Amino acid sequence: MGAAGGHQGRKHIQELENLLLDTPFEGSNLTAQTSWPLIQSLAFKLNCAFPGLMLSSGALGPLPEVRRLRARPPHSMQFPAELTQEACQAPIRELRLICIYFYTSFFFKDDPNTVLLNDYVLGAQLGHYHVSNLRKPINISFWHNRSLENYTLTCVFWKEGAGRDGWSSEGCRTEQASPGQVQCHCNHLSYFAVLMQLSSARLTAEQLASLTHISLVGCSVSIVASLLTILLHVHTRKQSDSMTRIHVNLHGSVLLLNATFLLSPVLAAPSAPESACTGLAAILHYALLSCLTWMAIEGFNLYLLLLRVYNIYIRRYLLKLCAVGWGVPAVLVLLVLVVKSSVYGRHVIPLSTSQDNSTGFQNISICWVRSAKVHGVLVMGYCGLTSLFNLVVLACALRALRRLRAREKAPGRRACRDAITVLGLTVLLGTTWALAFFSFGVFLLPQLFLFTILNSFYGFFLFLWFCWQRCHGGEQAEEGPETEASSSSQMMH
Known part of the structure; x- marks a missing residue:
């Protein structure tokens, strides 16, 4: 995808973010339907007594575009109670947490040789607030059924800069809890993925x-x-x-x-x-x-x-x-x-x-x-x-x-x-x-x-x-x- 395509993709993502943040809805959560394929999104109403939240892909409905896959690897995101602490220091009417799941890396092109695990990108945003430097990290789990013998896995987030956008590992720690699970522990909200890099030398x-x-x-x-x-x-x-x-x-x-x-x-x-x-x-x-x-x-x-x-x-x-x-x-x-x-x-x-x-x-x-x-x-x-x-x-x-x-x-x-x-x-x-x-x-x-x-x-x-x-x-x-x-x-x- 060229630079123009990348900017156009980011424009669509911002439109979806604004839709989820500004659309009024009844109840505690909202599942938004989008016109873009391979994307699912959720919105939650939160208050200052937020106890924490665990989201699993099992709670999401299936996408028609991924039904053809034999088995879609699951994923999950866990948010700590500290998430709303800084936002609640100012008078607010409502806090809204939005989560967007991309089953494609089309909108996040860094290097042409960049490969993401499962092609998954999981993102979250708390209202219009910038959440960073959390004492207890946000835990993102990616399951897979791939052989990663010759790969190095690194948890990354999408960083938008003045010069160019790209993947960065700042504030994230990578852990492979089991052969089929990668856990990312990050101290901020953003769009997260697992970067796969070929490695010729591997050690015990x-x-x-x-x-x-x-x-x-x-x-x-x-x-x-x-x-x-x-x-x-x-x-x-x-x-x-x-x-x-x-x-x-x-x-x-x-x-x-x-x-x-x-x-x-x-x-x-x-x-x-x-x-x-x-x-x-x-x-x-x-x-x-x-x-x-x-x-x-x-x-x-x-x-x-x-x-x-x-x-x-x-x-x-x-x-x-x-x-x-x-x-x-x-x-x-x-x-x-x-x-x-x-x-x-x-x-x-x-x-x-x-x-x-x-x-x-x-x-x-x-x-x-x-x-x-x-x-x-x-x-x-x-x-x-x-x-x-x-x-x-x-x-x-x-x-x-x-x-x-x-x-x-x-x-x-x-x-x-x-x-x-x-x-x-x-x-x-x-x-x-x-x-x-x-x-x-x-x-x-x-x-x-x-x-x-x-x-x-x-x-x-x-x-x-x-x-x-x-x-x-x-x-x-x-x-x-x-x-x-x-x-x-x-x-x-």
Whole structure:
């Protein structure tokens, strides 16, 4: 449906809302007949002694348009007594609660690839009042008879904005009470649905709990290690060269990445405002791109040291590297925010089982990129290019080291030190991030645990490499171009 069709559909919905809110009727409730197919609506008269209300699809008459279906999955909505509390603070003649059930998503088109569970949209409105921030949520239940093996389910509501309308999960919590039932707990009135998103990687609750604990410990350790490295650099910055300053910028990006990653689940909680989660998701994306960019800069710098040792002069070298390392990711993220800020927000990490939470571990939501296209291009694509470039540089470094050792009379006497050098360069160039491309088939679980362990402790491994360089700087200076410190004096600021 085009934009014009979408606006026309919203106009019809507003007409129906006004009809239900303004039409006088006798008794306590009214069932309205509409000229639009696949829509049912109800209106209720309420007072300030409202005890709560439970509505079930069993109380609704059948629609001729859905009789052809073998079994129409039921649904229900439960409203708390608190619903009328704010409205009753002002003098009122009558409160009216209207409920509209859409058995089609025709009137609510967001992304062309958006899929809703059962194609159901359930809406409610209390008079002309805006009901939000309820202490006890409105409970909406959707039953289904579908296999959702490869889907992530998220409770959403229709949010009308100044720029464009779309589905949002703000103020809603998703719970899969049973394999055939999805419960939405939302703290406001609106039009609700369950968004279905294809997911390639699904974990059990136990596996997700283990990965979460590893990430928590690893990121915390890396934050401390990066802070120590930066402080050591500040303490000895008079003796530092451009090489060390590049390392410190990499540590700064790793510090930002780990800090925002740890904050992400906190601001993705239902109680946190969606704008805060959107902002943090953009910062997290920026931190990741910066980290990957500085890894590529480390590879570029190592390439210069290995292959152009005797002919290096780059005016304002470090300043230009900082413009690339911090500026390019900022431009990319700002461009995404300008084009479509809804790309960033709450992202639910799916579980493979429904959720037999015998471990007490709930689904995790994080503030992250929600668009598959942006994730594919500006996360996986960016990571892939960085990893490919640094793997080529690492291969060149290993080749140079092998040629140097082949010329020595006793090539085996420095095997241990060479092994540490290779391992350090492997860490420095971030080649472990290439593991992200092995998340399929039998590699999925080993890859997830290896990726989580190696990259959450990445800052700590960099710290160990930094310390080893400091302790063996004098010896490395005599080794030749394959070690970084040997050529640092060649770089011009």
